[in-house]
Amino acid sequence: MLIDTYGRVATDLRVSLTDRCNLRCTYCMPEEGLHWLAKPDLLTDDEIVRLVRIAVTRLGITEVRFTGGEPLLRPGLTGIVERLAALEPRPRMSLTTNGIGLARTAGALKAAGLDRVNVSLDTLRPDVFKTLTRRNRHHDVLAGLDAARAAGLTPVKVNSVLMPGLNDDEAPDLLSWAMAEGYELRFIEQMPLDAQHGWRRQSMITAGDILESLRTRFTLTPEASAERGSAPAERWIVDGGPHRVGVIGSVTRPFCAACDRTRLTADGQIRTCLFATEETDLRAALRSGTGAAGTGPDADGGTGPGSDEEIARIWRLAMWGKKAGSGLDDPAFLQPDRPMSAIGG
Template sequence: MLIDTYGRVATDLRVSLTDRCNLRCAYCMPEEGLQWLAKPDLLTDDEIVRLIRVAVTDLGITEVRFTGGEPLLRPGLVGIVERCAALTARPQMSLTTNGIGLTRTATALKAAGLDRVNVSLDTLRPDVFKTLTRRDRHHDVLDGLRAAREAGLNPVKVNTVLMPGLNDDEAPDLLAWAVEHDYELRFIEQMPLDAQHGWKRDGMITAGDILTSLRTRFSLTPEAEERGAAPAERWLVDGGPHRVGVIASVTRPFCGACDRTRLTADGQIRTCLFAQEETDLRGALRSGAPDEEIARIWKVAMWGKKAGSGLDDPAFLQPERPMSAIGG
């Protein structure tokens, strides 16, 4: 197992397939000037599948989430999913995406074995979308969401980040829209993972702000089920069956129950989104290390996982890598 010194066991693997993206969301990437990983530094499809196989068969991983950058930009994505679906025991597989490209890939991904998707959408207003993402692709995301639902990639979850002065007034409208279309909406506090290092705690929209806004229109009842290691606190909307979630990594950290391990697109193990250290698996792979050695390196890395993200520590330093290069 991937166990740490605090007794937490990692069963959820987040795999970044690329650091590239076809949007430039203000809370994630600058409009221009971000240097991409060189192609030789990226893991190949075979290397990704091998590492996932080691994680699933030797290290107890039961869930795999494909992330980016934008994972739909990875040419071999469908094949990677199909090969991982053939593993024993088969992991649950999901994808975090901006939704652009789902209209052409959702059916193939479902046939390959993908179980569900999380789609990022921060606004219902095309003009605000263009301001936030610096691209005019709002309709493509909406089309992608419909394609995912029709392909059976359910539950379709929608991830939303609220930004002051841009979309912070949209929480109730977004929830009403999600309920109407049978999507599960999850609000995510903005985290200090932007490439330009412009995040400020005193300027963020908090979980408390979000819930106060939602309650102006909806009745929210805490879900009875135990949250466990799930990052989102969830509430029944007007008694159910629809739910809304809030991921409050900054103001309500959930590090004590964390069950995640992360693999970057260039083959580095990260124990936390906010970790300053990484452990290289790509070098071991390419030097001919057997699976047993890969597993040993991975276990040692996770054994050293820190107790928490350190966001409340006055000495906290934002990771050098932005979210787009770490994987969500």
């Protein structure tokens, strides 16, 4: 298992497939974009499949979430999903996407074995979307959501970030729309993971602000069916049910004590936390004994450099050193050098 010194066991793997994105959301990156990772630095499709196989068959991972950047920009995505769906045991697989391109890929991803999607949509107003993302693609996101629902990538979850002065008045409208469309809505506090390092605690829209806004139109009852556990969202029953809404308060209501995640970046680094300042290099270990393609005599056995067992050992050691929390409540908190687009959600 991937266990740490606080007794937490990681069963959820977030896999970043690329650091590139076709939007330029103001809370994520500058308008001109970033310096993208060079292709030789990225894990190949074979390397991703091998690392996830090791995680699933040797380390107890049961859930795999593909992230980016924008994961739909990864040319080999459908093939990766298909190969991982053949694993025994088979992990549950989901995708976090901005929805652009989902209209043409949802059916193929479902056929390949993807179970469901999370789609980011922060506003119902096309003009606000253009301001937030610096792209005029609102209609493409809506089309992607429709396609995901039609393909059976359910439950379709919608992630929304509220920004002061832009869309902070839209929480009730977003919830009303999501319920009408049959989507599960999650509001997420803006996190200090923007490339510009412009995040300010005093100006963010908090979970408390979001709940206060929602209660101007809806009656919210805390979901009492089970403890929150490792789930990032606190869930609320809306107007007596059956609809629910989630609020992820990563900053003001952290869930570190029950965290069950490990993260693999597009260039093969293990991160134990979104806000970690240290990484463990699996890419070097992967290629040390087997070459860049991740194939060779030690790929499926042995204990030498680049072997499955050696990679699993390095991964276990990285997770053993996981810190107790994100450190967001520490006055000395330092934002990670990597922005969200290079870490994966």
